[in-house]
Amino acid sequence: MKIAVIGGTGLIGSQVVKDLNAAGHEAVPHSKSTGVDIISGEGLDEAVAGADVVVNLTNSPTFDEASLAFFQTSMDNLLAAAHNGGVGHFVILSIVGVDQVPELDYYRAKALQEKVLAAGPIPYSIVRATQFMEFMEPAMSWTADADTVRLPATPLQPIAAKDVAAAVAEVAAGAPLNGIRNIAGPEIFALDELGRITLSHKGDNRTVVTDPTAGMFAVVKGDALTDKSAHLAPTRYANWLS
Numbered sequence: 168m169k170i171a172v173i174g175g176t177g178l179i180g181s182q183v184v185k186d187l188n189a190a191g192h193e194a195v196p197h198s199k200s201t202g203v204d205i206i207s208g209e210g211l212d213e214a215v216a217g218a219d220v221v222v223n224l225t226n227s228p229t230f231d232e233a234s235l236a237f238f239q240t241s242m243d244n245l246l247a248a249a250h251n252g253g254v255g256h257f258v259i260l261s262i263v264g265v266d267q268v269p270e271l272d273y274y275r276a277k278a279l280q281e282k283v284l285a286a287g288p289i290p291y292s293i294v295r296a297t298q299f300m301e302f303m304e305p306a307m308s309w310t311a312d313a314d315t316v317r318l319p320a321t322p323l324q325p326i327a328a329k330d331v332a333a334a335v336a337e338v339a340a341g342a343p344l345n346g347i348r349n350i351a352g353p354e355i356f357a358l359d360e361l362g363r364i365t366l367s368h369k370g371d372n373r374t375v376v377t378d379p380t381a382g383m384f385a386v387v388k389g390d391a392l393t394d395k396s397a398h399l400a401p402t403r404y405a406n407w408l409s
Contacts, residue, residue: 182332330400
């Protein structure tokens with residue numbers, strides 16, 4: 168199959184392209200650097216021309232309220248181009264529990280992206296992933312100083328980016344789900360515990376202070392960002408760290 172991967176040069180997209188091509192498909196990466204602008208629409212028709220599948224892995228440049236307009240406009244443009252091009256399957260990557268955290272603008276924006284896709288004219292698949300292991304460093308940096316890192320005890324089920332890419336590639340190469348597939352890492356940690364494990368591995372002597380008000384994940388209630396019934400990826404956090 169010919170598969171257009173929009174956002175195909177990023178962390179996940181580049182690996183999805185590699186995985187799909189290794190499986191014998193023709194996966195083509197598209198991004199601003201290749202002349203495709205999903206907000207203005209420039210280059211979109213050409214990018215999806217002849218594609219059997221479109222995979223949209225683009226992300227909003229901000230995590231605030233502006234992300235809602237980004238996902239609305241980009242999805243409207245992409246769906247129109249894909250529909251006009253006769254694309255038969257449209258795939259996006261979303262977040263486990265995205266519809267359970269309305270306090271976060273970015274999560275509301277991703278939930279909107281899902282709704283736009285589901286209401287659109289093209290058979291679709293939504294892959295929802297838990298938090299990437301690669302995001303631990305930025306998550307700690309939001310509330311860190313020279314001596315401490317403040318983190319809430321929010322339960323997370325971290326997944327390696329390579330496992331996310333493999334799952335997206337598998338879904339893209341299959342029949343449309345017309346629904347959602349949840350994927351997650353094999354272990355659940357409290358975020359503060361995950362911070363301590365990460366710092367210890369790196370030989371970082373800063374102290375993790377449990378603070379239920381610290382950072383973006385402080386507003387998450389209960390275990391909304393975990394899913395024990397998800398398709399579980401193989402990579403454990405300790406193995407990823409090493």
